[in-house]
Amino acid sequence: MTPSPADAQSAGAPTGATAGLTPPDVVRCAYAELVVTDLEASRWFYTGLLGLVVTAETKDALYLRSFEDYLHHCLVVRQGPVAACAKLAYRLRSAAELDRAQAYLEAVGATVRRVPAGTTLGIGEAVQALDPLGFPVEFFYEAEHVERFTQRYDLHGAGAITRFDHFNVVVPDVPAGTRYYQGLGFRVSEDIRDDEGTVYASWLHRKATVHDVALTGGDGPRLHHVAFSTHERSQILHLCDHLGAVRRSDQIERGPGRHGVTNAFYLYLLDPDGHRIEIYTHDYYTGDPDNPLITWDVHDNQRRDFWGSPVVPSWYTEASTVLDLDGEPVPLVERTEQREAEVTVGADGFSLNRSAEGGEGKIGQQV
Ligand code: 4SX
Numbered sequence: 069m070t071p072s073p074a075d076a077q078s079a080g081a082p083t084g085a086t087a088g089l090t091p092p093d094v095v096r097c098a099y100a101e102l103v104v105t106d107l108e109a110s111r112w113f114y115t116g117l118l119g120l121v122v123t124a125e126t127k128d129a130l131y132l133r134s135f136e137d138y139l140h141h142c143l144v145v146r147q148g149p150v151a152a153c154a155k156l157a158y159r160l161r162s163a164a165e166l167d168r169a170q171a172y173l174e175a176v177g178a179t180v181r182r183v184p185a186g187t188t189l190g191i192g193e194a195v196q197a198l199d200p201l202g203f204p205v206e207f208f209y210e211a212e213h214v215e216r217f218t219q220r221y222d223l224h225g226a227g228a229i230t231r232f233d234h235f236n237v238v239v240p241d242v243p244a245g246t247r248y249y250q251g252l253g254f255r256v257s258e259d260i261r262d263d264e265g266t267v268y269a270s271w272l273h274r275k276a277t278v279h280d281v282a283l284t285g286g287d288g289p290r291l292h293h294v295a296f297s298t299h300e301r302s303q304i305l306h307l308c309d310h311l312g313a314v315r316r317s318d319q320i321e322r323g324p325g326r327h328g329v330t331n332a333f334y335l336y337l338l339d340p341d342g343h344r345i346e347i348y349t350h351d352y353y354t355g356d357p358d359n360p361l362i363t364w365d366v367h368d369n370q371r372r373d374f375w376g377s378p379v380v381p382s383w384y385t386e387a388s389t390v391l392d393l394d395g396e397p398v399p400l401v402e403r404t405e406q407r408e409a410e411v412t413v414g415a416d417g418f419s420l421n422r423s424a425e426g427g428e429g430k431i432g433q434q435v
Pocket residue numbers: 236282295327328329330332346348371372373
């Protein structure tokens with residue numbers, strides 16, 4: 069961990085097309101829409117295992133919320149021909165921000181459309197766009213309020229999901245993606261770099277947690293994962309036990325562990341279509357205006373797992389296709405810069421723990 073470059077937060081100052089425009093006031097990441105190929109298999113995963121609450125259900129979709137949600141949903145799971153991500157939605161501070169969102173996205177060259185209330189069940193008027201990074205995004209304020217189940221402990225299972233936490237997206241050019249989100253008013257909390265100036269990943273936030281969105285370097289646009297938070301680590305461990313008990317431990321992709329970046333306790337699951345779902349807890353408060361940026365060296369073996377556990381190769385290579393506003397897959401752009409899994413020997417777990425001593429990584433000794 070080294071101090072960050074002093075200019076890291078100012079890099080997103082609006083220039084060119086957005087000069088003079090005020091970006092929309094984004095409160096937080098709010099919900100994702102995933103296309104799945106077997107709704108019944110997904111129903112088991114999202115309600116039977118994760119315990120998400122069904123707010124509404126149609127012939128081909130489930131509208132799900134976590135125990136703290138009072139908005140209609142934080143996840144839509146919709147049946148379709150091919151597994152994909154159909155939407156990443158952000159909540160605005162008021163309905164007046166819709167015009168700002170539309171103007172801003174048009175200025176950065178996005179394909180934008182304004183949709184009336186009810187276009188998505190439970191959601192008011194919205195601005196939808198294929199953003200400059202190639203992702204289907206939505207900005208909304210109005211949404212249907214439903215009962216908040218915070219204290220319905222009679223309904224909380226041992227693995228209760230409290231909140232929606234973040235999106236993680238794969239983009240070929242992390243600095244360009246970071247500048248785009250900074251222009252939208254997001255602040256960088258952490259990143260992963262090397263000495264030659266290559267940026268491998270960055271984490272950006274609007275709400276006072278480490279992130280609402282993270283950018284992972286790779287062929288993109290693709291969705292890397294969506295993350296839900298629990299109150300406690302024990303709830304994450306229970307989900308592992310639950311999967312073991314039903315002989316579905318193969319749906320555990322990575323973890324449980326402690327992230328270096330964000331400090332969060334984590335678990336990555338694969339839903340029945342291979343969409344990656346992270347369960348996350350214990351990151352830290354970032355709401356002060358001078359929250360310090362943390363930069364990790366890509367060779368620091370504790371950056372992605374604080375205990376030095378290897379990252380499985382699939383975590384670096386696999387991600388979900390994203391759809392454009394017409395439901396067509398968005399073509400991939402290859403990453404031209406170095407890839408993290410290549411510069412860290414093997415997939416991971418082989419790099420330096422104590423770089424000052426020039427020592428060997430803990431697992432490299434064993435092969
Ligand atoms: O793998 S990392 O420790 O870099 C990491 C990945 C940290 C926080 C996250 O939410 C994540 O997905």
